[in-house]
Amino acid sequence: MINKKDCGSEGGLRLVPQELDDNPYKKFNMAFALMSIIPFLVFVYIIASRLFTLNIFCSDIGLIVFMSMAVSFLGFYTGYRILKSIITKIIYYAAKAKHSDQTKSEFVVSVAHELKNPLTAVKVALSNLRDGILGPISDGQRRAIEISQGVIDRMSRLINDILDIHKIEAGKVEISRKFCSIPEILEKQTKEFELIAEKKHIKMAKDISGADLRIWADEDKIARVINNLLSNAIKYTPEYGFIKMSTYRSDGFIRMEVEDTAAAIPHDDLEKIFDKFNRLESSAEGTGLGLAIAKDIVGMHKGEIWAESRPERGNKFIVMLPSDLRKRC
Amino acid sequence: MGKKKILIIEDERDLVDAVTLRLEANGYEVIASYDGEDGLGKARKEKPDLIILDLMLPKMDGYKVCGLLKLNEKYKKIPIIMFTARAQESDIKLGQEVGADAYIIKPFDSQVLLDKIKELIK
Numbered sequence: 443m444i445n446k447k448d449c450g451s452e453g454g455l456r457l458v459p460q461e462l463d464d465n466p467y468k469k470f471n472m473a474f475a476l477m478s479i480i481p482f483l484v485f486v487y488i489i490a491s492r493l494f495t496l497n498i499f500c501s502d503i504g505l506i507v508f509m510s511m512a513v514s515f516l517g518f519y520t521g522y523r524i525l526k527s528i529i530t531k532i533i534y535y536a537a538k539a540k541h542s543d544q545t546k547s548e549f550v551v552s553v554a555h556e557l558k559n560p561l562t563a564v565k566v567a568l569s570n571l572r573d574g575i576l577g578p579i580s581d582g583q584r585r586a587i588e589i590s591q592g593v594i595d596r597m598s599r600l601i602n603d604i605l606d607i608h609k610i611e612a613g614k615v616e617i618s619r620k621f622c623s624i625p626e627i628l629e630k631q632t633k634e635f636e637l638i639a640e641k642k643h644i645k646m647a648k649d650i651s652g653a654d655l656r657i658w659a660d661e662d663k664i665a666r667v668i669n670n671l672l673s674n675a676i677k678y679t680p681e682y683g684f685i686k687m688s689t690y691r692s693d694g695f696i697r698m699e700v701e702d703t704a705a706a707i708p709h710d711d712l713e714k715i716f717d718k719f720n721r722l723e724s725s726a727e728g729t730g731l732g733l734a735i736a737k738d739i740v741g742m743h744k745g746e747i748w749a750e751s752r753p754e755r756g757n758k759f760i761v762m763l764p765s766d767l768r769k770r771c
Numbered sequence: 772m773g774k775k776k777i778l779i780i781e782d783e784r785d786l787v788d789a790v791t792l793r794l795e796a797n798g799y800e801v802i803a804s805y806d807g808e809d810g811l812g813k814a815r816k817e818k819p820d821l822i823i824l825d826l827m828l829p830k831m832d833g834y835k836v837c838g839l840l841k842l843n844e845k846y847k848k849i850p851i852i853m854f855t856a857r858a859q860e861s862d863i864k865l866g867q868e869v870g871a872d873a874y875i876i877k878p879f880d881s882q883v884l885l886d887k888i889k890e891l892i893k
Contacts, residue, residue: 555857559856562879565878565881566786575793
């Protein structure tokens with residue numbers, strides 16, 4: 443039900459002009475006015491074709507013509523009111539849903555920020571313990587602390603991912619584009635995973651071919667895409683596996699690939715893995731947001747991201763980004 | 772040479788305790804404050820060698836505290852590290868505009884904080 447208090451003096455909703463950029467009633471009234479020209483012209487035509495005079499109303503069929511005109515205008519007016527009421531309801535509920543989404547989003551962002559404070563306190567306290575500030579610790583205690591630290595780091599990543607996805611969806615992401623070098627970003631991001639790869643005995647290889655692998659993009663965001671893809675590859679690739687990153691220029695685009703030897707993703711899941719909170723059943727870690735964020739960032743750069751899987755061989759994630767977005771605008 | 776004095780202005784008491792423990796173990800003297808107004812007063816009174824300042828504080832926010840200290844000749848040389856849970860570029864820019872010397876985003880690693888402190892207190 444639409445409450446009366448939500449309605450203005452003319453029955454229009456006050457909420458509507460605040461929530462939408464343009465008052466939709468103006469367009470609606472204009473459309474109806476244009477539509478009303480058609481029956482008006484029909485009547486003018488009837489009168490003109492019958493003796494070119496208004497005497498038609500005084501003839502034998504005068505009453506019928508008058509009645510039909512009255513009924514037409516009444517029907518027209520009733521139709522106008524009904525349609526206006528339907529449109530009002532649609533707009534009202536759309537605005538209400540939008541408002542509710544915004545409130546929910548603000549709540550999630552606020553909770554995520556609030557969680558960071560206690561999380562930081564736990565993180566610092568654990569590192570105090572691990573580093574022996576409160577006294578010497580045994581190997582078993584150190585292992586327990588490291589496990590807790592791992593959990594805290596995962597929680598931090600989840601919070602950051604939630605904040606990022608909300609920012610992206612709310613269109614609040616600040617993008618600062620400049621020319622950046624893809625090989626340099628790849629190099630930096632690979633370094634971050636070298637230690638984990640070494641622990642899992644995973645071999646990492648790079649194939650950077652061709653010159654001018656620069657791109658007009660937000661460096662931090664592109665780094666985030668590569669980071670998320672590498673993090674995924676490291677997570678799912680079993681011990682003694684292989685990860686290969688390649689990049690090359692192709693027809694005004696920069697193509698990046700991250701190939702791994704993880705269990706092949708079923709074909710039916712290849713699109714779903716880019717949805718929010720969609721994790722593979724075999725996954726024990728991760729936030730389920732990394733690929734969704736990567737997809738959003740690639741979308742912001744007018745590019746494409748997709749995955750291919752090869753049974754018994756692994757998966758390949760491909761990103762295609764226009765090398766200079768300005769030329770495409 | 773005496774211990775270097777660090778003022779922490781942060782409303783999350785558990786975090787203040789954990790950071791204090793860490794800093795004291797590394798040879799610093801720590802003074803704590805839990806709101807902006809009190810923190811500003813302590814900064815003026817104690818003249819610390821470095822201030823760790825949270826952004827969202829009761830009574831007076833971190834930007835204002837930082838701005839007021841950096842505008843005063845007597846205190847403008849005290850390095851300020853800003854703590855925040857927000858990683859927006861506009862927040863960082865605003866922090867730099869009011870004169871913050873460094874920005875650390877929560878949750879942070881203790882070593883990152885220690886390195887930053889060493890870098891700023893020379």
